Amino acid sequence: MRIAVFAGDGIGPEVTEQAVRVLEKLELPGLELVEGDVGGAAYYKHGHPLPAETLEIARSAQAILFGAVGDFSCDHLERHLRPEQAILGLRKELGLFANLRPAQVFAGLEDLTTLRPEVASKIDLLIVRELNGDVYFGEKGMRTLEDGRRQGWDMMSYAEDEVRRIAHVGFKAAMGRSKKLCSVDKANVLETSQLWRDVVIEVAKEYPEVELTHMYVDNAAMQLVKNPGQFDVIVTGNLFGDILSDQASMCVGSIGLLASASLAEGTYGLYEPIHGSAPDIAGKGLANPMATILSAAMLLRHSLGLEAEAARIEAAVAKTLADGIKGGDLGGSAGTREIGDAVLERL
């Protein structure tokens, strides 16, 4: 069981350290953790945010535990050298096309949401975000028009097979939950979305038990705040999923609690908190490591088939929260290591 650990930038190393302690505590026979450099940290060391050595380590492992990337000091670099290219490169190179982002309110934390608690307490949803296509990976560039104006451009597109495979992930996820799937697009304006919708409707024929609905992304953003309890599984493209998943995380109270899985065909996956590198609090021991710890639990479940161990970690995190041990993001005062200690104790 070889797991690659890519801590990255900002708070990445701090939160990853705690998740590694949790994994080690389980004393899983044959577990081997191999570290690699990504993001700005890798750029400063190797001249590239995703060095070949790191990609090698990723390929030799069964799964990746990922911290965060992003560093303002790299903002001036050409785009292909910026820290974000590490995560985008891993997603593309490793075929990690299906991003699962669950959001639910933890018991006892209903007051933390900026929504009314009775609205937020109904949130229990899963965003299935396509991760290998869309405007993220289309051709892009900067050019100067004939009249001298500069223009930035990014090409948005989806091919039908790309939509089909993520639609299957969405329908399968819905089958395992409450059999409701909402496909989010912008088919009233975009051809990319029209194809998306057509293909999702075709795939739906293979899942007659699932109730499929469609929603425009602007309406979905509104409904997520108005009545988030109406959603169960949402399937959407790369860009819309990026935006809606941040929104969903805030609806439940804190981005510091939400884990995510990025899966390839089969069991290979990359697991990361959905929060970023938070440079403003990096190195201060203030970051909440729970999202990364919960990502490690997802890793055990999806990539290693260790359901019982995953559930143990999740229970330990829930118990820590229920006992009132909270990070600053949750209005508490516990530091990164203190939260790690508390989860370990309960494990």
Ligand code: IPM
């Ligand atoms: C995310 C992040 C990334 C994205 C960035 C870091 C490239 O926001 O995982 O949601 O836009 O996909």
Ligand code: MG
């Ligand atoms: Mg994002």
